[in-house]
Amino acid sequence: MVQTVGITKAITNLNEAHEKFKLSQTADQEFFTEWFEDLPKLTTSEKESLNKLKNRYLYYASDGAITEGTVNVIILSPLLELMGLCDPPFKIRSEQLVKVEIDTKGDEETVLEGFIDTLVVQNRLWIVLIESKRYGFSVMQALPQTLAYMMSNPNREIPVFGMITTGEDYVFVKLNQQMRQYALSNKFTLSNPQKNELYEVMQVMKQIVTILR
Numbered sequence: 001m002v003q004t005v006g007i008t009k010a011i012t013n014l015n016e017a018h019e020k021f022k023l024s025q026t027a028d029q030e031f032f033t034e035w036f037e038d039l040p041k042l043t044t045s046e047k048e049s050l051n052k053l054k055n056r057y058l059y060y061a062s063d064g065a066i067t068e069g070t071v072n073v074i075i076l077s078p079l080l081e082l083m084g085l086c087d088p089p090f091k092i093r094s095e096q097l098v099k100v101e102i103d104t105k106g107d108e109e110t111v112l113e114g115f116i117d118t119l120v121v122q123n124r125l126w127i128v129l130i131e132s133k134r135y136g137f138s139v140m141q142a143l144p145q146t147l148a149y150m151m152s153n154p155n156r157e158i159p160v161f162g163m164i165t166t167g168e169d170y171v172f173v174k175l176n177q178q179m180r181q182y183a184l185s186n187k188f189t190l191s192n193p194q195k196n197e198l199y200e201v202m203q204v205m206k207q208i209v210t211i212l213r
Contacts (some may be wrong), residue, residue: 010065017144021151026181034161034176034211035185039203049082050198054190057167068129076129079198083205085121089213093120099124124212126150128160139164139171139187145181150175163201170201172208 018024042050048056057075060066066074067082080086126149130142142164149172153160162173172185185204188197 011144011148017147020145021077022180023147023151023175024181026183027067028183031176031181032172032183034174034207035172035204038180038207039183039200040206040210042199042202043083046082046202047196047199049078050202051196053078054196054198060166063089066167070160071165073153075167076127076165078125079202079205083202083209085209093128120134122212123153123155124158124160125208126160128144128162128164130164130166139166143171146173147175151177153177161211163205170197 009021011081016060019070038177053075056069057066060070072210080092086091086092119129126146128142128146128149146162147166150160150162156177159174159176162175168190170188173182175182188201192195
């Protein structure tokens with residue numbers, strides 16, 4: 001008998017994600033070098049566009065919490081457009097039903113399923129946009145569900161990547177399904193008054209995109 005459970009109900013914290021998927025976070029710095037090693041340079045035009053996006057976000061954020069839909073319009077969609085991820089050979093999909101089988105080692109097979117509130121590029125890059133007010137302003141609160149969605153990738157032989165963002169904060173994830181291990185990048189934030197950390201966000205995304213081609 002197959003039991004179907006919603007992902008958001010079955011995976012509510014990181015410990016549950018670790019237990020159900022037999023996952024662990026690795027401390028090996030060589031596991032996820034894509035977020036800091038040999039990052040591609042940005043053009044002057046790209047930097048100018050990213051400065052505009054940061055200033056736009058801060059302009060809207062000055063009124064208080066920003067909804068997920070607004071963040072998508074004012075910063076995430078323009079960022080993806082700037083990256084060229086909306087055009088061939090890439091294709092973005094959203095609101096997709098995903099299913100993940102769980103080995104319970106019993107008579108009842110469990111399948112987790114749910115509609116992802118995210119964007120998926122080439123089945124290799126999962127971009128999860130969350131409302132800061134919903135999760136207490138922490139991108140890490142969305143990590144358990146992000147790992148669950150990434151585990152639904154049917155091609156287990158290649159690593160997959162994720163980016164979790166509130167619009168203000170950004171964290172990248174790399175997952176190796178065969179090894180059952182994942183690692184995180186540093187958190188990049190637009191609240192840093194000293195520099196525009198969207199530069200690093202775009203550099204990491206560019207690095208990942210070269211792997212997706």
